[in-house]
Amino acid sequence: QVQLVESGGGVVQPGRSLRLSCVASGFSFSTYTMHWVRQAPGKGLEWVAVISHDGSNKADADSVKGRFITSRDNSKNTLYLQMNSLRDEDTALYYCARDLIGVTGAPHWGQGTLVTVSS
């Protein structure tokens, strides 16, 4: 079955960096667009970034533009989110999600990894 497992979260000081990973299984990862979505404690969902199936196209939200970098390694079925210059407001549960359009199969979500930015 489709599975997305995020990792790499933790407590980090403002201004520091952190890299999240999302390992995919149960589907052909290299053919799917992938997204990062976050949810601050007690708040709604916020779309963060997207990367095309081959990594050639990316887009990200204004709130993270210039600080976060999305990448993928299709040989490892893994999606990454490099988060730099972290701010307090980046504190959230970070989810990876498969293809929000659902071109070939319904969007699927991982369980998330928690990032806490605090001094």
Next chain:
Amino acid sequence: QTVVTQEPSFSVSPGGTVTLTCGLSSGSVSTSHYPSWYQQTPGQAPRTLIYTTKTRPSGVPDRFSGSILGNKAALTITGAQADDECHYYCVLYVGSGIWVFGGGTKLTVL
């Protein structure tokens, strides 16, 4: 900046029907925005209810349906049940690779 609007809260009686909507701060929602809907209970990851306007994943009951109603995307729940009480989120593709979530609707079944 594009804002996606949802009702902050809604109530429905058990067995009743409710329609939640998803709009754009400027313009109408169409199928080109690929509206999708997610259900989230506390402490859980979002669950996909509807994608590409009206497609329901396997395992989602047919009492959940999606459509375009007027200038908004809509999620209709018929025969509401107690465990439908949770948050519902929509997301729209707004172009140039960018997606925007609505603020979510907290549904109460009482």
